Amino acid sequence: MDGVHDLGGLDGFGPVDAPKTEPVFAEDWERRAARATIAATLGLRIPMPRFRHSIERMEPSHYLGSSYKEHWVTGTATLLVEEGKTTQEDLDRRSGGHFPLSRPGRGVLEPVAPTQPRFVVGDAVRVRAWHPAGHTRAPRYVQGKRGVIVRYDGLHNFADVEAHGGGQIPVPAYSVRFEATELWGEAAEPNAHMHVDLYDNYLEPA
Amino acid sequence: MDGVHDLGGLDGFGPVDAPKTEPVFAEDWERRAARATIAATLGLRIPMPRFRHSIERMEPSHYLGSSYKEHWVTGTATLLVEEGKTTQEDLDRRSGGHFPLSRPGRGVLEPVAPTQPRFVVGDAVRVRAWHPAGHTRAPRYVQGKRGVIVRYDGLHNFADVEAHGGGQIPVPAYSVRFEATELWGEAAEPNAHMHVDLYDNYLEPA
Amino acid sequence: MTEHEHDHDHGHDHHPAPLAPIEARVAAIEAVLRDANVIEPEALDSVIETFEHTMGPMNGAKVVARAWVDPEYRERLLADGTPAIAELGFGGPEGDHMVVVANTPEVHNLVVCTLCSCYPWPVLGLPPKWYKAPAYRSRAVREPRALLAEMGSPIPDDVDVRVWDSSAEVRYLVLPERPPNTDGLSEEELAALVTRDAMIGVQRVL
Amino acid sequence: MTEHEHDHDHGHDHHPAPLAPIEARVAAIEAVLRDANVIEPEALDSVIETFEHTMGPMNGAKVVARAWVDPEYRERLLADGTPAIAELGFGGPEGDHMVVVANTPEVHNLVVCTLCSCYPWPVLGLPPKWYKAPAYRSRAVREPRALLAEMGSPIPDDVDVRVWDSSAEVRYLVLPERPPNTDGLSEEELAALVTRDAMIGVQRVL
Numbered sequence: 001m002d003g004v005h006d007l008g009g010l011d012g013f014g015p016v017d018a019p020k021t022e023p024v025f026a027e028d029w030e031r032r033a034a035r036a037t038i039a040a041t042l043g044l045r046i047p048m049p050r051f052r053h054s055i056e057r058m059e060p061s062h063y064l065g066s067s068y069k070e071h072w073v074t075g076t077a078t079l080l081v082e083e084g085k086t087t088q089e090d091l092d093r094r095s096g097g098h099f100p101l102s103r104p105g106r107g108v109l110e111p112v113a114p115t116q117p118r119f120v121v122g123d124a125v126r127v128r129a130w131h132p133a134g135h136t137r138a139p140r141y142v143q144g145k146r147g148v149i150v151r152y153d154g155l156h157n158f159a160d161v162e163a164h165g166g167g168q169i170p171v172p173a174y175s176v177r178f179e180a181t182e183l184w185g186e187a188a189e190p191n192a193h194m195h196v197d198l199y200d201n202y203l204e205p206a
Numbered sequence: 207m208d209g210v211h212d213l214g215g216l217d218g219f220g221p222v223d224a225p226k227t228e229p230v231f232a233e234d235w236e237r238r239a240a241r242a243t244i245a246a247t248l249g250l251r252i253p254m255p256r257f258r259h260s261i262e263r264m265e266p267s268h269y270l271g272s273s274y275k276e277h278w279v280t281g282t283a284t285l286l287v288e289e290g291k292t293t294q295e296d297l298d299r300r301s302g303g304h305f306p307l308s309r310p311g312r313g314v315l316e317p318v319a320p321t322q323p324r325f326v327v328g329d330a331v332r333v334r335a336w337h338p339a340g341h342t343r344a345p346r347y348v349q350g351k352r353g354v355i356v357r358y359d360g361l362h363n364f365a366d367v368e369a370h371g372g373g374q375i376p377v378p379a380y381s382v383r384f385e386a387t388e389l390w391g392e393a394a395e396p397n398a399h400m401h402v403d404l405y406d407n408y409l410e411p412a
Numbered sequence: 413m414t415e416h417e418h419d420h421d422h423g424h425d426h427h428p429a430p431l432a433p434i435e436a437r438v439a440a441i442e443a444v445l446r447d448a449n450v451i452e453p454e455a456l457d458s459v460i461e462t463f464e465h466t467m468g469p470m471n472g473a474k475v476v477a478r479a480w481v482d483p484e485y486r487e488r489l490l491a492d493g494t495p496a497i498a499e500l501g502f503g504g505p506e507g508d509h510m511v512v513v514a515n516t517p518e519v520h521n522l523v524v525c526t527l528c529s530c531y532p533w534p535v536l537g538l539p540p541k542w543y544k545a546p547a548y549r550s551r552a553v554r555e556p557r558a559l560l561a562e563m564g565s566p567i568p569d570d571v572d573v574r575v576w577d578s579s580a581e582v583r584y585l586v587l588p589e590r591p592p593n594t595d596g597l598s599e600e601e602l603a604a605l606v607t608r609d610a611m612i613g614v615q616r617v618l
Numbered sequence: 619m620t621e622h623e624h625d626h627d628h629g630h631d632h633h634p635a636p637l638a639p640i641e642a643r644v645a646a647i648e649a650v651l652r653d654a655n656v657i658e659p660e661a662l663d664s665v666i667e668t669f670e671h672t673m674g675p676m677n678g679a680k681v682v683a684r685a686w687v688d689p690e691y692r693e694r695l696l697a698d699g700t701p702a703i704a705e706l707g708f709g710g711p712e713g714d715h716m717v718v719v720a721n722t723p724e725v726h727n728l729v730v731c732t733l734c735s736c737y738p739w740p741v742l743g744l745p746p747k748w749y750k751a752p753a754y755r756s757r758a759v760r761e762p763r764a765l766l767a768e769m770g771s772p773i774p775d776d777v778d779v780r781v782w783d784s785s786a787e788v789r790y791l792v793l794p795e796r797p798p799n800t801d802g803l804s805e806e807e808l809a810a811l812v813t814r815d816a817m818i819g820v821q822r823v824l
Contacts, residue, residue, distance in 0.1 A: 002216060012209035016765065
């Protein structure tokens with residue numbers, strides 16, 4: 001989904017606020033949120049792509065206005081509801097207020113079979129303008145754009161199907177290099193290249 | 207700026223919540239917000255593009271999480287500060303809390319001269335991948351895309367310069383038709399066309 | 413509001429002052445406009461009353477009904493909307509560059525402003541909240557058929573869906589098809605059938 | 619938390635219940651995990667302690683220092699990061715497909731995850747908040763030079779800026795250049811010079 005989580009190139013967030021150091025967990029609830037998230041995803045056997053998608057489905061203003069630990073809390077609670085372990089009403093009652101959850105998914109499970117590499121380092125490729133409604137690891141800022149394969153990373157389980165209950169389907173993955181001008185046109189900075197790790201299924205010969 | 211205000215094609219907002227009827231102003235503050243906004247823009251002689259940009263510069267989560275009347279309040283207050291009529295501290299004091307304002311602009315005043323039409327109805331054009339840092343009326347979803355001129359709308363003041371203090375520079379404006387597949391690739395709906403009103407300066411021959 | 417005042421002094425530590433209520437923010441702007449001698453907000457009361465009582469979809473409905481009963485008017489309206497609409501006494505800000513697009517058995521038109529909230533004030537009044545909210549603005553250009561179906565107006569596959577993004581100076585009015593079996597109705601009775609939603613294009617059948 | 623409980627019953631009218639505090643939301647998830655017999659959150663305490671005490675940039679710093687003092691190790695590290703890093707005892711989730719990219723006088727590398735918060739846990743620990751926040755994720759791929767300059771590391775125009783978006787399975791570590799005048803330092807002293815920010819690539823000079 002082309003959601004607000006897909007942040008590459010979006011403007012308006014101001015400077016990066018990067019303190020020199022920070023604790024791993026600034027507050028106790030953050031530690032407990034991490035613990036509960038790991039517990040839930042292990043206990044419910046939630047694959048990582050499905051967990052990521054539970055966060056991507058957050059109400060966009062909530063996603064942008066909250067910390068990543070709060071994203072974990074929201075995604076984890078959403079998965080607990082979707083797995084039938086609790087309900088919105090139960091969470092509201094237990095938390096003593098409104099417990100915001102993520103929206104329902106709109107993803108469709110694509111029929112994808114395991115494949116072997118179609119490209120080698122140096123090949124020119126174009127990223128499909130696929131724009132699937134569900135989870136994908138093809139950022140919007142490279143969809144439809146041309147690049148060059150710079151690294152082959154072997155076979156990996158295709159996130160787009162694993163997120164939607166399709167199991168582990170190994171497909172090739174590559175690093176693809178893009179010229180800044182291909183991605184950002186007249187706003188591109190000089191002498192800059194962006195590399196994005198993309199599954200074979202996202203690519204077509206250019 | 208490629209901000210979150212530039213919403214075309216962004217996913218994740220769920221269904222449209224459209225009650226059959228609604229009052230013009232649901233609450234008294236909305237009426238007063240509209241009145242104060244019109245008063246301020248008239249009193250300070252703020253051109254409409256500059257007012258729009260004051261809203262586009264809102265913190266993205268605030269923009270997405272608040273109503274358009276609250277956008278007006280935020281933009282108007284930001285302009286009152288930028289015109290030296292008040293300050294963040296004064297607004298906080300007067301409102302008895304934190305008064306959220308928009309971020310500073312990053313726009314650069316482009317040197318643009320009045321021009322005459324370069325295109326006629328039927329011409330194939332490509333929208334420049336300009337991606338300016340300031341105000342623009344070229345939505346991100348058509349930048350870099352090809353379309354066809356379907357209507358010439360005469361000369362209009364170029365919003366991109368008027369927003370940044372460049373005065374009224376008349377340039378041609380057109381309606382440009384795009385195939386859905388050109389904009390949304392494999393996610394395009396069948397038999398659908400999008401038309402976007404674009405200034406001559408945004409276009410190049412395709 | 414007063415319950416927040418004591419927090420003001422803490423605005424610079426890690427617990428920022430609570431957000432001022434929107435009513436208090438509007439009041440703060442009104443006070444600044446007065447104290448800085450920008451303008452008296454009350455001077456704009458008559459403009460606000462115009463929004464509430466003089467502008468609105470009842471005006472657009474008269475334009476539509478006239479076009480239904482008078483083929484020559486319809487021709488003038490579609491050729492150059494602004495003067496034709498002025499014949500009925502409607503015009504002014506956000507209505508001085510009007511384009512009217514006609515639905516036919518082969519074409520359905522839909523109007524959106526993806527970048528902000530542009531809307532033809534003289535013929536439709538101020539826009540409803542949903543027109544300005546992210547869900548409508550993001551989806552109207554990306555998946556108009558899915559959106560229209562959700563909103564109660566599925567569009568047959570063989571009908572061309574034309575979306576108009578009012579991104580520059582033109583404001584659009586959709587001319588719906590005249591409903592069947594209305595031959596005996598007066599122009600005034602016909603106008604009473606015309607809805608705001610049909611003139612935006614989110615309702616196809618009257 | 620208790621001050622919000624009385625509002626729960628109003629969740630379905632026009633004044634939704636106030637947001638439950640984040641601490642209460644975490645507690646609700648913990649209770650669900652227990653009551654639904656998913657897992658005892660406390661069972662994951664040891665994993666959390668690993669995040670806090672075992673993982674962290676001190677591990678990556680050892681990898682970097684080793685590469686500085688041992689040319690053959692450097693060669694192995696750049697050829698295949700995962701086994702070379704495992705030689706020093708580091709590996710596991712979010713670190714089992716490691717690619718190390720080396721800065722040179724001609725090249726500067728920068729790592730980002732635009733889609734979520736992917737980060738090489740075994741060598742860098744959990745990511746800092748800013749790495750996961752919208753400002754960094756949106757700007758790193760669009761305007762890396764402007765971003766790096768703001769963060770204190772302006773990159774000369776003739777240096778190629780290479781941005782790596784860890785959008786699939788690979789996790790990246792930047793190998794900074796060894797600072798001048800460090801010939802007499804031990805491997806341990808060298809490791810003490812290496813910062814987290816340099817291994818992400820937001821700091822160029824150590």
